[in-house]
Amino acid sequence: MIHPNPDQALSKCIVYFHDGNSRTFYSFDQKHKRSKPNQALGIRRLEKMLLQHFKGTWETAIIYENKINGKELAKYKNGIRIS
Template structure:
């Protein structure tokens, strides 16, 4: 079950801009089970998999940030290609 307070406990967030003009924010799932320590690398891999499998061909730009008030940019994608 996914936690209802996911935006407050996630280590990363991904803002996705779709071809139709919409945008959505997704939060990372950083744990393998309830009592596990959060793992940022796992959360980033899961966000990348979501972009490349679930939303393949539907989005134009995606940016992964640290989930903090002024979090730094971790990765940026444009049309399925990672820019950095």
């Protein structure tokens, strides 16, 4: 499995799990090696990860721009997008 590079990712997702743990995931914004980064693609992939791969294991997830003090792009609570 290819892991996204945190230095190049345009978005990040902080996930708070039911067991009390939290974890940060970074978006994978390119279709292939030489394509331009696409933030919308990265956000869709993060949403797919949340709603399919980790389904039922997390309580809250927040997607931010991957910058210092980056703005909030989306927020999920118990599998439902609330903003």
